[in-house]
Amino acid sequence: CVFACKGKNNGAYKFRDLTIEELKTVNKTYPNFTFSMNTYTFKDGSQKDLLNFSGTVPVKYGNSYNIPIRLWILDSHPFAPPICFLKPTANMGISVGKHVDAHGRIYLPYLQNWSHPKSTIVGLIKEMIAKFEEELPLYSLSSSDAARQSELLSYIAKITEGETDTKSKSKTGGDKNGGHFNKITVVGAGDLGIACVLAVAAKGVADKVVLLDLSEGAAKGGTMDLEIFALPNVEISKDFSASADSKVVVLTVNSLGSAQTYLDVIQSNVDLFRGIIPAVSHYSQNSVLLVASHPVEVMTYVSWKLSAFPKSRVIGVGGNLDTERFQYTLANLLQVQSLGKDAWIVGEQGEDKGKSHANQTETMVAQNSKEQVANRAMEILKGKGQRSWSVGLSVADLTESILKNKRKVHSVSTLAKGCCNINSEVFLSLPCILGTSGVIEMVKLEEDPSVQEKLQSSAGSIHDLQQQLKL
DSSP, X not given: OGGGSOBTTTBSOTTHHHHHHHHHHHHHHOTTOEEEEEEEEOTTSOEEEEEEEEEEEXXXXXXEEEEEEEEEEOTTTTSSOOEEEEOOOTTEEEOOOSSBOTTOBBOOHHHHTOOTTTOOHHXXXXXXXXXXXXXXXXXXXXXXXXXXXHHHHHHHHHHHTTOOOTTSOOOSSOOOGGGTOOEEEEEOOSXXXXXXXXXXXXXXXXXXXXXXXXXXXXXXXXXHHHHHTOOTTEEEESOGGGGTTOSEEEEOOOOOOOOOSHHHXXXXXXXXXXXXXXXXXXXXXXXXXXXXXXXXXXXXXXXXXXHOOOGGGEEEOTTHHHHHHHHHHHHHHHTOSOOTTOEEEEEOOSTTTEEEEEOOOTTTTTTSOHHHHHHHHHHHHTTOOOOHHHHHHHHHHHHHHHHTTOXXXXXXXXXXXXXXXXXXXXXXXXXXXXXXXXXXXXXOOOOOHHHHHHHHHHHHHHHHHHHTSOO
């Protein structure tokens, strides 16, 4: 019997009899499903031999369709929900939506609210059918699209069978000039996305800028204007493959759902990112992800988790704009040309959440205390909100430092674990040296107890929020 098998890292199924009884019911209701044991690799790299079954479920969407799926049964079943994937054929494309991501993984309220004995696999499949009848998860590809889809399908197959190789080189895009072709992708065609495209193009640091428009229907507003007044080296696309081999991928999208609470808004953004991050990570596996979506600290953490990229290559715009403004204002107050870039806004982005940190030399502040000057600078900056074009300029600044390997210090959202006695996986704005590989080094802060206390407080509140999210 398959349940006698010893799984890697945890042994046999803990509730064998309960699981067998439920699978008998599944087999009776859906006799077309086939069962097998295979190795599944989790995101943390651990592996287990798990029972899985594949088959099709009937869906009516105008016509009748048989949607192929694959469910993995965890060894703690029925007290833990299955892991669910679509299993498209070569002539099927995945329709990324609120219930399906680019890898074909299926997310449903039934899975999130799983509770034995109320929740069953048959009940799960029934909800799956109902949701797929609202939003069909697959579509037919043309022969040319099917050829382009084949590589992505093989990648998806590796994920669902626990064989992901995130180090493999994407072959879907042209890597010109021996790897020196600087391509940037901006995801999201809202005001911020367009502002980022214009600012990056104006900087002239990218050989090509791709605007990935994920909105439904034809181009609208600013996107249409970009098409009308075509800019050199700027491409607009709705296809994730257009982002292939980008050096930097900028995330500007935010969910426009009707969520009522702050947590609901963030969860809606998380659900949106589940369909985006795996796709762009696949097509640009050596890129730096630069997150400008809100709240930036949480969405940078989400991007890091969903991409499986090293922490150095996932950063948020964080306090970069506020820091540049802060340094500029301080320089004017002190009537000096340069501060040596020793003043930063660190911590959590948002109104009254950023903390100033300054290391000015005594000659700069001979007539003023650090605290008085810093407070005066912060007073001047109050009311100077972050508009789309302002953030776009900040994104272009960060992009230039990455592409040109400038090794310039920026205050960006980075993994703060290990800094200032922070022990949780949270992202906070901290001064970092940026280069082609993202964060090269974090600049050590002076041991200011008040700053460290505020950073720890921010880390605690962000971690508590993250714990309530369903990734």
